[in-house]
Amino acid sequence: MFQRIIQLLLKEFLQLRRDRSARFRLLIPPIVQMLLFGYAATFEVFNVATVMLDQDHTQESRALVDSFVHSSRFELVAVADDRRQVQAAVESSKAQLGIVVPPGFAELLRKGQSAPLQVLVDGTNSNTALIALGYAGQISGAFGQTYAQDLAQRTGRALGRPLVSVKLEERYWYNPNLNSRWFFVPGVIGTLTLITIVNLTAFAIVREREVGTLEQILVTPIRPVEFIIGKTLPFFFIGLLEVSIVTAVGMWWFRVPFEGNLLVLLFGTCLFLISVLAIGLLISTLCKTQQQAFASNFFILNPMFILSGFSFPIATMPQALQWITYVDPLRYFLIIIRATYLKGVGIDILWPQMATLAALGFGLFGVAILRFSKSLD
Amino acid sequence: MSACAAVAIEVDGLEKRFGALTAVAGLSFSVRPGEIFGLVGPDGAGKTTAMRMLASVMRPDAGRIVIDGIDVLASPEQAKSHISYMPQRFGLYEDLTVDENIRFYADLFDVPARVWQARAEKLLAAADMTPFRRRLAGQLSGGMKQKLGLACSLVHTPKVLLLDEPTTGVDPLSRREFWQILYSLRSEGVAMLISTAYLDEAERCDRIAMLNAGTMMYCDTPAALKERMPGAMLEIITPDPRAAHDAVRGLPGVRGVLMVGTGIHVHVDSGERRTQIAAALTAAGIGIESLEEVAPSIEDLFLALLEQDGAGEGG
Ligand SMILES: Nc1ncnc2c1ncn2[C@@H]1O[C@H](COP(=O)(O)OP(=O)(O)OP(=O)(O)O)[C@@H](O)[C@H]1O
Ligand SMILES: [Mg+2]
Numbered sequence: 001m002f003q004r005i006i007q008l009l010l011k012e013f014l015q016l017r018r019d020r021s022a023r024f025r026l027l028i029p030p031i032v033q034m035l036l037f038g039y040a041a042t043f044e045v046f047n048v049a050t051v052m053l054d055q056d057h058t059q060e061s062r063a064l065v066d067s068f069v070h071s072s073r074f075e076l077v078a079v080a081d082d083r084r085q086v087q088a089a090v091e092s093s094k095a096q097l098g099i100v101v102p103p104g105f106a107e108l109l110r111k112g113q114s115a116p117l118q119v120l121v122d123g124t125n126s127n128t129a130l131i132a133l134g135y136a137g138q139i140s141g142a143f144g145q146t147y148a149q150d151l152a153q154r155t156g157r158a159l160g161r162p163l164v165s166v167k168l169e170e171r172y173w174y175n176p177n178l179n180s181r182w183f184f185v186p187g188v189i190g191t192l193t194l195i196t197i198v199n200l201t202a203f204a205i206v207r208e209r210e211v212g213t214l215e216q217i218l219v220t221p222i223r224p225v226e227f228i229i230g231k232t233l234p235f236f237f238i239g240l241l242e243v244s245i246v247t248a249v250g251m252w253w254f255r256v257p258f259e260g261n262l263l264v265l266l267f268g269t270c271l272f273l274i275s276v277l278a279i280g281l282l283i284s285t286l287c288k289t290q291q292q293a294f295a296s297n298f299f300i301l302n303p304m305f306i307l308s309g310f311s312f313p314i315a316t317m318p319q320a321l322q323w324i325t326y327v328d329p330l331r332y333f334l335i336i337i338r339a340t341y342l343k344g345v346g347i348d349i350l351w352p353q354m355a356t357l358a359a360l361g362f363g364l365f366g367v368a369i370l371r372f373s374k375s376l377d
Numbered sequence: 378m379s380a381c382a383a384v385a386i387e388v389d390g391l392e393k394r395f396g397a398l399t400a401v402a403g404l405s406f407s408v409r410p411g412e413i414f415g416l417v418g419p420d421g422a423g424k425t426t427a428m429r430m431l432a433s434v435m436r437p438d439a440g441r442i443v444i445d446g447i448d449v450l451a452s453p454e455q456a457k458s459h460i461s462y463m464p465q466r467f468g469l470y471e472d473l474t475v476d477e478n479i480r481f482y483a484d485l486f487d488v489p490a491r492v493w494q495a496r497a498e499k500l501l502a503a504a505d506m507t508p509f510r511r512r513l514a515g516q517l518s519g520g521m522k523q524k525l526g527l528a529c530s531l532v533h534t535p536k537v538l539l540l541d542e543p544t545t546g547v548d549p550l551s552r553r554e555f556w557q558i559l560y561s562l563r564s565e566g567v568a569m570l571i572s573t574a575y576l577d578e579a580e581r582c583d584r585i586a587m588l589n590a591g592t593m594m595y596c597d598t599p600a601a602l603k604e605r606m607p608g609a610m611l612e613i614i615t616p617d618p619r620a621a622h623d624a625v626r627g628l629p630g631v632r633g634v635l636m637v638g639t640g641i642h643v644h645v646d647s648g649e650r651r652t653q654i655a656a657a658l659t660a661a662g663i664g665i666e667s668l669e670e671v672a673p674s675i676e677d678l679f680l681a682l683l684e685q686d687g688a689g690e691g692g
Contacts, residue, residue, distance in 0.1 A: 003487060007485065015473065212464065213468035213469070214468070219432045219457060219460065220457060222485055
């Protein structure tokens with residue numbers, strides 16, 4: 001049995017070695033996309049539509065509002081009278097960012113204490129929001145620093161800590177430095193792996209069906225399970241290789257520090273790849289030609305991508321869609337890769353995601369094997 | 378138990394339905410080791426369906442298949458190592474070379490390297506393909522692809538070879554080599570089941586079975602089948618076969634007319650009818666280059682038998 005699986009594996013690699021376009025598809029698009037995503041994610045943002053609410057009505061609060069207004073990063077689209085208006089403006093997408101100076105802001109500053117600045121963001125475009133949030137931090141930070149220097153000159157005491165702290169009302173992100181590139185790079189790794197490996201697996205099997213070699217192989221003593229293992233195992237290794245390459249680009253090209261344990265990520269990646277291979281296999285059982293496979297890839301991978309939380313936070317989705325995200329393997333892998341990559345979180349915290357991913361993977365694989373055996377009749 | 382099996386293939390009451398359509402109905406036959414058994418029949422007769430069930434890629438709805446003493450339905454995996462199946466279009470890996478394709482199939486059947494290498498050499502030499510061993514399968518001609526398919530099918534020395542229209546679209550030279558390989562397998566005791574659209578090929582078989590709409594109508598040696606054909610066969614060479622065909626059809630004693638290249642084959646109830654037919658053609662102004670009684674070909678026979686059957690049903 002092992003002998004036959006190994007022969008299939010060797011054959012697969014031999015074909016891959018000979019197939020220039022497959023090698024190209026395997027390496028170049030992921031790297032190009034990684035670079036594109038990596039750079040696109042850090043594009044500067046200007047004129048973020050902003051709604052402001054000053055509940056403090058002091059000289060200090062007005063000065064802070066002014067420094068936002070005078071920044072080219074923000075464009076004041078409305079001045080609100082109460083918090084409801086701020087929320088409404090952000091929710092209706094009239095503004096992407098809401099800034100609230102709460103009452104008592106100046107009083108805290110005058111005492112030399114840290115004063116909170118509340119920020120609401122429109123999470124549907126988390127990239128812009130994230131960058132805007134970073135600017136808000138910078139501007140309020142600069143404001144706080146100037147104020148502290150003033151205060152020190154007037155009162156003669158120095159302050160060790162920053163004066164103004166930006167408080168996000170709802171946080172979805174792990175990335176403590178508000179660096180969007182850091183946030184995106186791990187997500188890109190997961191997404192690219194999904195797309196490439198599902199494609200390769202589905203195509204490799206559908207091609208055998210199309211050319212007629214599938215039927216030819218199945219009249220030999222090989223069992224369907226052996227065929228499936230021999231056919232998917234190469235792409236498992238290729239998937240690992242791909243994750244390694246793209247991770248390396250992230251670490252050494254974009255200098256996104258890897259905080260966690262590589263073995264934890266490797267384990268999570270293996271679990272993820274089982275789901276990915278199963279999806280590829282499932283697509284191959286539903287399609288007779290490579291063209292059909294291409295079309296269904298589109299219908300399956302796009303929703304998986306959108307529902308994964310890669311660019312749209314799951315918490316802001318309608319409830320029905322949120323339920324669907326629970327069967328999206330990419331959702332769990334993104335949590336795992338972001339948590340290990342950026343926060344250095346280990347299995348002790350990630351085990352629920354790992355367990356779900358394993359259950360999903362083996363479940364999907366079981367269904368795929370059943371469907372595959374049936375599709376042979 | 379299998380070594381002394383007097384029959385290599387035994388099929389009994391085989392049946393396959395696709396919805397309302399019965400593709401194979403109650404098919405029974407047996408093939409001895411070293412025998413070439415032909416399956417002939419019009420398109421859709423159920424030849425491919427029958428072969429696929431024998432190769433256990435399709436499950437029958439009823440019936441029994443025993444190959445080399447192994448019940449195929451009960452233990453398909455065990456049977457598969459003795460069977461080779463060449464579908465209508467053999468699936469080759471076009472991005473692998475001739476040698477690599479053969480090697481892959483040898484490995485799937487667990488054939489030791491020394492054994493398959495020797496065998497591949499012999500098979501490729503017989504197929505006149507030795508110079509192309511390193512060529513990619515995708516770059517071979519249609520005939521060479523079929524011969525490579527045969528080599529892949531034979532590399533593990535099967536006891537039963539199932540060939541589904543193996544020579545369709547293959548040039549005559551390759552076809553001859555193909556048949557030479559098949560003949561050489563007789564002495565190895567390989568039982569061969571071959572379906573063919575070429576009736577001249579059917580005549581090369583030891584026995585043939587005629588299939589129509591899923592049912593086996595006749596099964597015998599080509600010679601015996603020809604003998605069964607009642608009446609006689611007249612071959613008329615004429616410059617205008619179509620007109621001759623129309624003129625002769627419907628004359629008394631004429632059972633069937635078949636156009637064959639330069640003339641027509643007329644199936645008559647007795648050789649005595651020749652003068653009558655010649656007169657009718659002359660009356661219609663159709664020239665006759667020759668008119669002879671000939672031994673019927675399988676094609677004639679097939680049509681004659683089909684017609685006879687249709688008449689039987691009608692009356
Ligand atoms: N998978 C299938 N599903 C439905 N009907 C089928 C299937 N396979 C074959 N048939 C039908 O069964 C009948 C027998 O088909 P089969 O392919 O066995 O004929 P054949 O004798 O091999 O014909 P040909 O000379 O064209 O190859 C045909 O009517 C065909 O349409
Ligand atoms: Mg057929």
